[in-house]
Amino acid sequence: MNTEKLFEAVNLGNLSLKNRTVMAPMTRTFSPDNVPTPDVAAYYRRRAEGNVGLIITEGTCINHAGAHGYDRVPDIFGEKAMAGWKTVVDDVHAAGGKIAPQLWHVGAVRKPGVGPNKEAPAYSPSGLYKPGAENGVAMSQEDIDEVVAAFAQSALESKEAGFDAIEVHGAHGYLVDQFFWEGTNQRTDKYGGSLEKRCQFAVEIIQAIRKAVGDDFPIILRFSQWKQQDYDAKLANTPKELETFLSILSDAGVDIFHASTRRFWVPEFEGSDLNLAGWTKKLTNKPVITVGSVGLDTDFIGEGMTDLSGTSNPTGIEGLIERIENDEFDLVAIGRALLVDPQWLNKIRENQLEDIKPFNKKALGSLS
Template sequence: MTVAASASRAAEVLSRPVALNGLTVPNRIAMAPMTRAFSPNGIPGADVASYYSRRAAAGVGLIVTEGTYVGHDSAGQSDTIPRFHGEEQLAGWAKVAADVHAAGGTIVPQLWHIGMVREQGQPPYADAPAVGPSGLRIGADEVTGKAMTQRDLDDVIGAFAEAAAAAERIGFDGVELHGAHGYLIDQFLWAGTNRRTDAYGGDPVARAKFAEEIVAAVRATVSPEFPIIFRYSQWKQEAYRARLAETPEELESILAPLAAAGVDAFHASTRRYWFPEFDGSDLNLAGWTKKLTGKPVITVGSVGLDGDFLKGFQGEGAPVKGIDDLLDRLEAEEFDMIAVGRALLQDPEWAAKVLADRFDELKPYDAAALATLS
């Protein structure tokens, strides 16, 4: 089908509200979290508020912010990536949330700890070590960081809970926990970086214990109706073919404890949403997640574009791709929402154009947009 063939039903399919616990999102379009570095001293300013509210005003139902560092010294490695702790930082985020609401959207911060990805000596806390389940970087057998002690685990769990409580206090609509792409929570989930022999390592259920405890701590800190979204992936930034689970049964053993601990929705990150996840089924990772947990699920991965998003960071563009198959899957209730990344980065009006059947106005992705992020 042509791109225009989607126009007759795109608005109908995508405009339906969806409930994530106590939050009603006005439509099925989310903005995917995309790392930025425009927050000096970790403080999001007026330009950040404009960046998100502009897309909310153009029809994005749910904004998932860029990753924001939780209040643990080892959580990040940049002084221009925003933080979700500190008086000035939270004041900046309160303004962002207020502006998105004024534009008609809903918004959740993505709470983030990068773990062993951290390079020691980097800001905002230069003396902080890289920490992880076993002190291992992805693809390395040599210990180069600190294997986390129980106190370290408790401190990080507390930092996530405190950030979630702050999000609710300053007016956000929920939180997303970043458990994907080889960062700290994912380092526990994946056998390649988790070599622990205590209760936090071993089989998939044990490897999920740290994530489960973060979810439970957040759930206990926020209101019962406050949504908790959990983002996860099979692939890692430095290991694209990595897999947490080779079978649906293995995946269920990881996701079921998280759902039981309080996750209200999952955000299943793939590089291309149209790829099936396991042999013998056309379901993608989001589809399997919904089937196994019964929870609402957001799918993501090159929505609206034909090409892998990772190539964008290598300076490559991508042509527009039709979304008829995506609409088919939504109508079949394989998943509940779509998260749009590069297409929204390229064009803040993407949602408005799609919802108004203006498919002929969509533009191919230009990697130069990464330099502006306006």
């Protein structure tokens, strides 16, 4: 297997990477008091030492009362948290890697009693967790303005801490995606209705971040068709609808799109072999990251995102390499395979497939 294309250096605007590989963001809940520890720094450093070009951190929570959905998730604001992140950044850079935090607000996924603001409600566009299922409160204009400002604050503090870019989490049924998704956005003001209006919240976030960090700091947006509330949900049913969606966000200031799918090899629309990342690059001509069960033979374990009762076994990546060589996308994000094996990339490069660990509960038990 010739992996030369995967490991070539690439320049994406102001982001220069030693290769085309990305560590996908994966929630860990290993940060007591919401502050990343030296163990967190060592965790990311090991992946940088394993030859990852760009690390995107686990979701990090912005400075808003309802941002947290889980305990022990790191903040991305404030003196203590940012001092911890500065150590992470310095360790990753010392190991030859680049790193970006994923800025996160969970929205209606939140349950009261978790995170540092335990009494805070779940915030969402219309008080809906999924179509027909209420949870929390519909956001006022004041709430929206506060969240937009919090995203910008975290982006600026990230830049000041030495991160190489930031990623906005706009996928998987969390807050930004709840505005995108017609099923959870039933607003009748400027934030709801047409697809264009449902993008307005994200547009304001991206524009506020751009104003805070300047023109030269890369902004990545992660988006998805599927939601954790509904794997079959769609934001765009046709290439034309996808083009409308992407054009709005591209014009707002997104530099790189991170197109999240559960299986990277599945075509997005009938009549074409292109996956979601491939279509995104074709429609925007901007750098794109693909993701979805890279190096493994199945997507999620069992029946849900948190069910670890089964096993995903290592596979080759010949199909992925072919798509890279066809310039369907620019970067490849690796999640679970890299989670259980920091040296996964080096083993792939040396064709040592037999030495790669499977992904299952046992492997996670020895996670480092």
